[in-house]
Amino acid sequence: MARSRLLALLAVAAIGFSACSSAATTAPSAAAPASAAAPASAAAPASAAAPASAAAGTPVNGGTLVVGLPGDMAFADPSLVSDGNSLYVDTQVVQGLVGLAPGTLSDVVPVLAASLPTVSPDGLTYTFTLRTGITFQDGTPFNAAAVKYNYDRWKNYPKGDLQDNAYYYGAVFGGFGSASNLLSVDAPNDTTVVFHFKTPQSNFLLSQTLMVFGIQSPTALQKANADATPLSGNKYAQGQLPQGQDMVGTGPYVFKDWVPKDNITLVKNPDYWDPATAGHVDEIVFKPIGDSTARLQALQSGSIDIAVSIQPTDVKTAQSSGLTLIDRGNQTCNMLNLDLNQSVGGKATIYANKDVRLAIASALNKQSYIDAFFAGQALVPTSFIPVGTLGYKAETLPTYDPAKAKQLLQQSGVPASQLNIDLYYPSNVTRPYMPDPKNEAAAIANDLQAVGFTVNLKTEDWGTSYITDATNGKFPAYMFGWLCDWAGADDYLSVAWFGYINGQPNPQFHYASPALNDAMQKAIQATSADQANQYWGQAQDILAADMPEVPLSSAKTPGAYDSKVHGFVPQGGVLEYLNSVWIQ
């Protein structure tokens, strides 16, 4: 009996992986860049304005908006999450010093700060002036001391549960406590906050638009003993406290309650500080629906009003059933590559030869993969990072040209007998940037064989060994992608791919380029945005010439909503402010 139960479960797990696998669940890897709940001033590109149906008329207040998310929130304390679902909720409730202008990936605007900070010439000191007259949702005044309290709290998270979950603080500032690049935060008076760094950090402002850096009420945090571990007993983190005592921010919506895996309810903040960005609907209910078919059907039948994401292959169905498609435009926040490792097991591969790499890049018909596997809902990359990423520079990348590929192969001097490719793709997974790994790998193999390669398709289980084997440099050629954490060049080029690890090139590529490393280091430590962008441009030039990986596609993340929803402003990182949304 036990055995049959177990087999049944395993069978079901298999179904879960294959049929319903768009479920993002609560795995943090679904992360995407967050944003503050409202670009401060009324002058900021009017949140409700712009796209789609908003033109239909003046916003109507009231009603309940039901939003289908692909998974549940992880914790009610925004500083402890790193997944897209949690951040989607947090974005409505908490606000940071800075945020993103609605509908943008990297347009940083002041939110709780009155303006963007002044930066010292050496890039080590950022001084913010804060807005006045703002209170947290529990009535605590917002001021410089509150900002300091939050940054100090994160920095001093002890090892264990808190550090393990506060992934982004560690990733952005290089560690906690004395390891943090953020030396100190001072609050000389109520409206001034000064940040001191060890070394210049040009990604500071953009990374702070992630709502894990949203400022919470110090009173609420202290009263609830929000730092208690283990987190299983921490009522604040588990969202079990009454309304007004949990996830207490300054945003247009207040966290009301959370029935795990069933729903998260927010209510309109009656005392919100900025009339221009106040919410319209009285209540927002988030409904986690892991199965993508169930999510679409829920929308079609009216159980939910918005499906934050749907499968690219469901776009036609959604449109034909009268739903409005959420087109997040070309502002994508992900990239799929064919990674080429120049050395495996201490032996150079054919990919150490630049002509071979360029030949591969010319051999691939990227648009055909996008048509076949993304239902057209993806873009052919024009650089190594997506359009809309801070630091993006358009490059001329090789286009589909089999004749040129053959010519490059000849030029490479590699004998035909050695043109063998072991091409790895992951099993039991789909990712937003990789809807059908197996068939896409087969299509790639086809294109490569057409120009003279012999391709062996190989696979490993995504969660079991694929990720670790890829990052440890065991694969010669493999499909691998990245969902951006924040839409900055550094997140892709340095964090994900080419940043040196302990002074050595990333074993994923074994691509040694002192020039690239130098450009990236200079960009990261640049003291002005212009300077940083210039170095990131150089880095992309180097990559385009060397082609250590072949960018395949940047997926659009489609979603859909019911015709009664208005004022929805799509955002490429799948983190929308819902304050502008109204229903009629």
Next chain:
Amino acid sequence: MLRFIVRRVLGAIPVLFGLSVILFLFLRLLPGNPAVAILGQHATPQLVAQINASLGLDKPLYVQYLQYVWGLLHGNFGASFVDGRTVASTFLVRFPSTVELTVGALIFAVGLGIPLGRLAARHPNGWIDGAVTVLSLFGISIPIFVLGYTLVFIFGVELHWLPAIGQLDPRLNVTPVTHFAIIDAILSGRAAAVEDAVAHLILPSIALGSIPLAIVTRITRASVIDVSNEDYVRTARAKGLTEKRVDDRHIMRNAWLPVTTVIGLQVGSLLAGAVITETVFAWNGVGSWVVTAIENHDLIVVQSLIMIFALIFLTVNLLVDIGYAVLNPRIRYG
């Protein structure tokens, strides 16, 4: 009877102990790592090691097992790797949904299956019997998720008669008290809420109940036909009893036995079926929880839930055996 019950309960202990060992080893020897599942694309070797240490996964297996069993003996099923919540607290919130779904499916299967089976048995090999047979074959052979999506498509998406997913429309603002959607709706005192909760239960009950419906129908049919051919039934008829009396007192009373056994056994398969049904209908029950836990390599949750499922299965079987004795005075357990 009491002795029988005590013996059965004691007999369950080695079963559960064996299961706990097998489960524990099986889950840990499976390839894959919770830390990688938690970290996803951020799974650098250093972070993986850090998370493993925090979760206690770097300790020797026997230490992990002893800690787990020590917890179990203290009624502590452990806490999820992923969200830190204790298994017990989440179980209390989610189990009512699964019970509701299972009961709904049983009502559908038994409420329809027994009359259909009796109907078919009345005219064996007639056209009604044929129709019922075809229907049962359908019920057995259509996978739950296919039936589920189809039902939602027809009645939810196209006709808009019934809701597609969930247990209650969140717009109704029903406060969860018992986490049984229907009971919570009744407690809210609003007819619209009760109606909504019942409407939400219909499609999932049909999807989950389809297989048990087919089985109950077939068994009832076979059992009734069997009993109808017994001598004592002929005798009863010969005595001039009305057909209804023969049916109720002589045929059904005896035909119930195998049907009860099958219903009891179906409770087990209903729990397994709930795993799929809850995923398709986005129900907040134990079944969909198992799926997420497996996807996340949330070992503690998976092993605890399977233990709980086993416990439920054992309990239901015990209750079936007791039910036997009540239905059939000839059976006495010594």
